Each structure stands twice: as structure tokens, then as C-alpha cells.
Amino acid sequence: MSSSVEAITVLSSDGDEFKITVSAAKLSKPLNWMLEDVCFSDDCDEVPTIEVNSKTLVKVIEYCEKHAPRANSGASDSDAEELKKWDIEFMKMDVKDILFHILMAANYLHMEGLYDLACQTAADLMKGMTVSQIRKIFHIKNDFSSEEQEQLRRQHPGCSFD
Amino acid sequence: MCDRLSSLPDSLLLDILSFLPTKEVVAASFLSKRWRPLVHYFWTLDIHERHFPGGEVFVQFVDYVLISGDLEFLKNFGLNCCYLEFLKNFGLNCWRWNVPNDMINNWIDVLINSIVEHLEISIAPTFQIELPSSILNWSTIRVLKFKGVTFSSLYSVNLPSLKVLVLDMVRLPDINFLPMLLSGCALLEMLVLTELDNNHYGPMQEIKRLNCLVATDVPASLVPVKVLSNVTFLRLQVRLTLYT
Numbered sequence: 322m323s324s325s326v327e328a329i330t331v332l333s334s335d336g337d338e339f340k341i342t343v344s345a346a347k348l349s350k351p352l353n354w355m356l357e358d359v360c361f362s363d364d365c366d367e368v369p370t371i372e373v374n375s376k377t378l379v380k381v382i383e384y385c386e387k388h389a390p391r392a393n394s395g396a397s398d399s400d401a402e403e404l405k406k407w408d409i410e411f412m413k414m415d416v417k418d419i420l421f422h423i424l425m426a427a428n429y430l431h432m433e434g435l436y437d438l439a440c441q442t443a444a445d446l447m448k449g450m451t452v453s454q455i456r457k458i459f460h461i462k463n464d465f466s467s468e469e470q471e472q473l474r475r476q477h478p479g480c481s482f483d
Numbered sequence: 484m485c486d487r488l489s490s491l492p493d494s495l496l497l498d499i500l501s502f503l504p505t506k507e508v509v510a511a512s513f514l515s516k517r518w519r520p521l522v523h524y525f526w527t528l529d530i531h532e533r534h535f536p537g538g539e540v541f542v543q544f545v546d547y548v549l550i551s552g553d554l555e556f557l558k559n560f561g562l563n564c565c566y567l568e569f570l571k572n573f574g575l576n577c578w579r580w581n582v583p584n585d586m587i588n589n590w591i592d593v594l595i596n597s598i599v600e601h602l603e604i605s606i607a608p609t610f611q612i613e614l615p616s617s618i619l620n621w622s623t624i625r626v627l628k629f630k631g632v633t634f635s636s637l638y639s640v641n642l643p644s645l646k647v648l649v650l651d652m653v654r655l656p657d658i659n660f661l662p663m664l665l666s667g668c669a670l671l672e673m674l675v676l677t678e679l680d681n682n683h684y685g686p687m688q689e690i691k692r693l694n695c696l697v698a699t700d701v702p703a704s705l706v707p708v709k710v711l712s713n714v715t716f717l718r719l720q721v722r723l724t725l726y727t
Contacts, residue, residue, distance in 0.1 A: 421488060424491065424499075425491070440495075440501075440502055443499045444499050444500070447511065449507075452513050455514060456515075459488040461514050461515050461517075462486065462515060463514070465513075
């Protein structure tokens with residue numbers, strides 16, 4: 322790859338094209354390997370596909386572009402503080418719709434920072450909630466029979482099931 | 484509306500759960516059948532010497548964990564967290580550093596009063612760690628695996644729930660230890676005895692038949708075949724002496 326290339330083009334699983342800067346792509350190990358292995362210069366017309374849908378990929382790229390300067394150069398504490406606030410805002414999204422796609426994408430793209438952020442966000446949604454509240458938030462169906470629930474109650478006398 | 488969360492693979496769900504306090508992890512296991520088995524990862528505490536830089540830290544760590552009962556900080560060691568009150572499986576592995584015998588006795592006292600069902604202790608035989616006989620009077624324990632330790636003389640055995648017993652490189656105090664031990668394990672299903680240090684001679688008490696036993700790997704010289712009559716899986720270690 323020639324060092325003059327500053328951004329690469331990738332395809333989402335829906336077939337849409339996206340541009341991502343080289344420094345941002347380096348946040349993902351598989352993308353970084355692609356940068357090393359595949360020709361991304363202008364005369365190479367092969368565009369790699371990333372198995373992430375367009376809606377999710379937009380968010381993933383947004384995260385990468387925001388975090389790339391700090392990841393590549395190191396930054397001051399005030400920047401880190403600012404970035405943390407940005408992360409919280411960034412994660413305010415429709416849980417059922419996109420959070421889990423982000424989680425899967427971060428896992429697939431080996432992006433540790435984003436993966437931990439998504440896990441933390443999902444866990445925060447469960448924190449302090451009762452079992453039935455969590456079921457409601459995530460649309461989890463209670464598939465225990467009443468006998469099974471009775472047995473669980475006996476096994477865990479100190480726990481609440483509702 | 485579909486349940487996307489539950490469709491994630493185990494490893495991702497466990498990573499999400501690892502951000503929650505253990506009590507909430509236990510609550511999450513009541514969500515649905517999909518979530519139920521995940522909690523088992525959090526019920527297990529396997530303290531292995533490879534996680535620690537030195538013997539002193541290792542001993543302090545185990546002591547703090549078991550005596551204080553506060554297991555939240557285990558995450559720092561790359562171990563899943565667990566409250567002692569939920570701990571079901573406990574493993575201790577130390578072959579490099581000597582652990583004071585009285586500390587081990589204290590730890591075992593704590594474990595016996597917990598709801599642990601599965602205990603594994605593996606310590607280098609050179610340290611000659613002698614386990615208290617209280618460990619063999621434990622009504623709730625289901626699986627016991629010992630390696631490298633020594634047992635003191637037995638006065639009573641009561642292991643009514645024990646299903647699996649594995650003794651590997653274990654030193655027995657006298658010839659009648661084994662018959663007595665097995666007499667207190669009425670429900671034993673699996674018995675493995677390997678490289679026992681049992682160099683005692685003389686007449687041995689008869690070993691009573693173990694009616695529930697289905698799998699064994701034992702030296703033929705120690706356990707008579709008639710004791711094993713119900714066994715489905717049998718491996719007998721036979722020592723051959725060749726005369727020329």
C-alpha cells in the first residue's frame with residue numbers, strides 16, 4: 322500500500338460504499354491486516370466487503386474516526402475526559418435496534434474499546450432492574466414452566482424472580 | 484419484537500454479565516432457559532498459581548477471598564467474580580509455592596460451611612500438606628478431587644452426597660484408610676485412584692460393595708473386583724511382576 326493513501330473504501334453487507342480514513346481503520350485488527358495485505362491504491366479496483374450492515378457500519382466508522390487521533394498519538398487527560406463524555410452520548414441509541422449490531426460488529430472487527438463500551442451499555446440497561454423489567458426491556462420471553470420456577474425459588478430462597 | 488439479546492453467542496453474553504455485580508448475574512439467570520446455564524461460569528472459582536507472581540501474594544489472595552467473602556475484585560485477576568454465598572465450584576492449584584498447612588485448614592473450614600459442591604485441591608506432594616479429616620465429613624459435597632495431598636488418620640467419614648472421588652498422588656495414613664473412606668460414600672458413582680502413596684502392609688479391612696458405582700479407574704491390588712460388580716466403565720491398573 323502506498324503511504325499516500327489516506328482513506329479507503331469498504332462495502333457494507335448491504336452493498337453500500339463507505340470511506341474510512343487509514344488511521345481510523347487501524348483501530349480494527351482485521352481492517353489493519355487488510356491495509357497491510359490488500360492493495361488500496363487508486364489503480365486497484367477491488368473493494369473489500371465488511372460483514373456489517375450499513376446502519377451499523379456508519380456508527381462503527383463514526384466511533385473509529387473519533388477515537389483514531391487519540392489511539393494513534395496518545396492524548397492528554399482532558400481529551401480522555403472529553404472522549405468519555407462523547408462515548409456516553411454516542412451510546413444513546415435505540416437499544417433493541419442497533420446496540421446489539423454494534424456489539425456483534427465490534428466483536429467481529431476486534432475493536433476492544435467499542436466492544437467494552439457496548440457491553441457496558443448493555444449491562445447498564447440491566448443494572449438495578451428486576452427480572453421482569455429486564456425481560457420487558459429486551460423482549461425476553463419467560464419460558465420456565467411454573468414447576469421450574471417453583472424449583473428455582475426453592476434453590477435460591479434469597480432471590481426475587483419478579 | 485424479537486429478543487436480540489438472547490440470540491447473542493455465550494461469550495458475548497458473558498462479557499456483558501461481567502460488567503454486572505454477581506447478585507444481578509444470578510438474577511439474570513432467571514430470565515429464561517437461554518440464560519440459565521450462563522451463571523455456572525460465575526459459580527466457579529479456580530485459583531491457579533499461574534495467575535500470581537509469587538507465593539506470598541497467592542496465599543494472601545486466597546486468604547482474603549475466602550475469609551472476607553468479598554470476591555468482586557477477582558475481575559482484576561482475570562477471574563469471573565462471584566459472591567461466596569453463590570460459589571459452587573472451587574479449585575486450588577499450587578505446585579510452586581508452599582502454602583502454610585494451617586491456612587489451608589482455615590480455608591477448608593470456610594468452604595465446608597459454604598454451598599460448594601465441587602472441590603478440587605492440587606498441591607505439590609513435596610509440601611506434604613495434610614488435609615483435616617473434617618473435609619471427609621461434609622454432607623453437601625458432590626465432587627472431590629485431590630492431588631498431591633496427605634490425609635490424616637480417619638475417625639469418621641460422612642460423605643452422603645459424594646458422587647465423584649478422585650485421589651491422585653495422595654498419601655494415605657494407614658492401610659485401612661481406603662476401606663473406611665469408601666464406607667462413608669454410599670452414593671459414589673465414579674472412583675479414580677492413581678499413584679497412591681499407600682506403602683502399608685498387613686491385612687486390610689474389607690471394602691464394602693459400592694452399589695451406585697458406574698465408572699472406576701483403580702489399582703487392582705487395592706480394590707477387589709467384587710466391589711466393582713455394578714461398574715459399566717472399568718479400568719484396572721494391574722502391576723505385573725515378571726520372574727525370569
